[in-house]
Amino acid sequence: MGPKLTGGEFIVILTGAGISAESGLGTFRDKDGLWTRYDLAEVATPEGFARNPALVHEFYNARRANSREARPNPAHEALARLRRDWPGDVLIVTQNVDDLHERTEPAPPGGDGPSGLIHMHGRLEGALCAACGHRWPAPARMAPADPCPACAAAATRPDIVWFGEIPYHMDEIWFALRQADLFVSIGTSGTVYPAAAFAQDAGRAGAWCLEINAEASAVAEDFDAVLIGPASRKVPEWVEGLLAALSHPPG
Ligand code: OAD
Numbered sequence: 001m002g003p004k005l006t007g008g009e010f011i012v013i014l015t016g017a018g019i020s021a022e023s024g025l026g027t028f029r030d031k032d033g034l035w036t037r038y039d040l041a042e043v044a045t046p047e048g049f050a051r052n053p054a055l056v057h058e059f060y061n062a063r064r065a066n067s068r069e070a071r072p073n074p075a076h077e078a079l080a081r082l083r084r085d086w087p088g089d090v091l092i093v094t095q096n097v098d099d100l101h102e103r104t105e106p107a108p109p110g111g112d113g114p115s116g117l118i119h120m121h122g123r124l125e126g127a128l129c130a131a132c133g134h135r136w137p138a139p140a141r142m143a144p145a146d147p148c149p150a151c152a153a154a155a156t157r158p159d160i161v162w163f164g165e166i167p168y169h170m171d172e173i174w175f176a177l178r179q180a181d182l183f184v185s186i187g188t189s190g191t192v193y194p195a196a197a198f199a200q201d202a203g204r205a206g207a208w209c210l211e212i213n214a215e216a217s218a219v220a221e222d223f224d225a226v227l228i229g230p231a232s233r234k235v236p237e238w239v240e241g242l243l244a245a246l247s248h249p250p251g
Contacts, residue, residue: 009181018187080104126159190217
């Protein structure tokens with residue numbers, strides 16, 4: 001399925017909560033999803049944080065604990081294999097704030113995340129000072145009175161992009177979408193922008209676009225093909241097919 005490949009193609013992959021669902025981390029908008037149980041305006045906006053920082057910290061402390069208990073599933077593992085074995089470049093842009101992608105790869109020296117992985121909505125494992133912008137590794141539990149290690153202000157927040165804020169690394173992402181030969185979206189409902197427009201952006205610039213999701217997303221018509229099913233099965237199948245096509249090019 002899809003275009004004829006030589007191996008030199010640049011693959012950009014967008015992931016969302018659906019890729020971590022089978023690791024036991026809840027999605028946002030499915031039945032029993034986080035946004036059916038919590039008020040998004042109270043826990044995922046700067047205004048909600050200003051009103052009740054303790055509540056917001058509790059919400060993300062709980063999610064951090066869940067994320068630390070979770071393990072990568074075969075979909076994360078398959079993408080790590082693709083990044084290892086695909087001869088061309090592979091960039092993963094994730095909307096997820098868990099660290100399941102990086103836990104499939106050996107940590108690079110220097111304590112940074114692996115290159116080729118962008119957390120556009122931030123990370124549960126990051127703390128950010130709202131006063132001076134300093135960033136440091138998040139402890140298991142954060143609280144409003146925690147002082148910033150750099151400026152001592154009690155303005156600690158999770159390093160998460162909230163509604164009304166601008167996602168991280170957008171220039172780099174848009175540049176990559178314009179260069180991409182293949183764009184693949186995995187486990188995202190296609191309801192939150194700018195990520196929901198990535199298939200349109202990449203497609204207009206010439207990429208072949210594939211969606212892999214449990215159901216057709218809100219933007220499924222922007223893709224050249226849609227694979228419906230659980231990420232833990234569909235992503236390994238897709239990666240296997242891609243790598244097999246390289247080792248056995250069609251006659
Ligand atoms: P959603 O909860 O909106 O969508 C998850 C998608 O994954 C749905 O389309 C499901 O059908 C699909 N899905 C569920 N289980 C799956 C499985 N096992 N395999 C494959 N697909 C599955 O989550 P996102 O699209 O990631 O932002 O949400 C986007 C953003 O909205 C999040 O990053 C977060 C949220 O509010 C912020 O908090 C800023």
